[in-house]
Amino acid sequence: MLSKKTQYAFHALIYLAENVDKGPILISEIAQEKNISIKFLENILLELKNSGILGSKKGKGGGYYLMKPPKEIALAKIIRLLDGPIALLPCVSLNYYERCENCRDEAVCGLNEVMGRVRDSALKILENKTLKDILTKN
Amino acid sequence: MLSKKTQYAFHALIYLAENVDKGPILISEIAQEKNISIKFLENILLELKNSGILGSKKGKGGGYYLMKPPKEIALAKIIRLLDGPIALLPCVSLNYYERCENCRDEAVCGLNEVMGRVRDSALKILENKTLKDILTKN
DNA sequence: ATTTAGTCTATCTTTTTTATAGGATTTATG
DNA sequence: CATAAATCCTATAAAAAAGATAGACTAAAT
Incomplete structure (x- = not known):
């Protein structure tokens, strides 16, 4: 079985993909929509970012987005x-x-x-x- | 990935299958041949027995054997x-x-x-x- | 009676998984 | 430039699972 970590990653990536047109998406928004612990999700998204799958923007109007289609x-x-x-x-x-x-x-x-x-x-x-x-x- | 437990079980079952004609096989023999901790293997074979996959015989001349071809x-x-x-x-x-x-x-x-x-x-x-x-x- | 070999259950150690905490850093904007 | 907003980063904790070991008990053969 896939770990929760990977399962959460998939759901988060799906959410990001379904909202590509909306610019950077907040961790908190994904966490709420997909029913995932926000702090846990934070670590996962960071890891995806450090691997080049995701990009991010800090500060107001910031969030995560896909680096590739x-x-x-x-x-x-x-x-x-x-x-x-x-x-x-x-x-x-x-x-x-x-x-x-x-x-x-x-x-x-x-x-x-x-x-x-x-x-x-x-x-x-x-x-x-x-x-x-x-x-x-x- | 399969757990060590399951991996060991497969190797033990292979050994038992390759020696079906030799009657009950000792846990210790399987452990030695397949390089598995004997006490750990003991638990695994017991579980396989309790599930009906294996049969066993106690005492001298005892050991484990397959219940089905x-x-x-x-x-x-x-x-x-x-x-x-x-x-x-x-x-x-x-x-x-x-x-x-x-x-x-x-x-x-x-x-x-x-x-x-x-x-x-x-x-x-x-x-x-x-x-x-x-x-x-x- | 003794030896042999599986039975059973408990425990222990280590590793992995899951989750949380909190300060640091960056960015937008008034 | 101060403030608020958001990610970044590292550490740690808590829980669960995996891996392994211990030892007394039972059954069978001779």
């Missing part, structure tokens, strides 16, 4: 950023690979092979679907 | 048993569903829809692949 932000990127590996096992992770401690040879491990396929099928969706694809409004 | 034990079952939901979000889980706290209507939520597809693609593999499919020996 929604259609260019893949869901996989958000998950990896906040949650880490998408794969079910370290030994099949593309971005967070770790050697298997329990089997002799990954190359001939059936578990490794099947979990690799699960990863591929998930990535096929998560790498191609973007923020744009999960919006309610168009 | 490897081809009848789906990978999804093991994961759900020890790790819980396979879905990435509570609101798309078939077995551990929880209502989404952050969106107005799941029926029109794009995130819900995409994550439902990710779940389906994972289940298509995990429900159909069995212990038999992940063995090294045939």
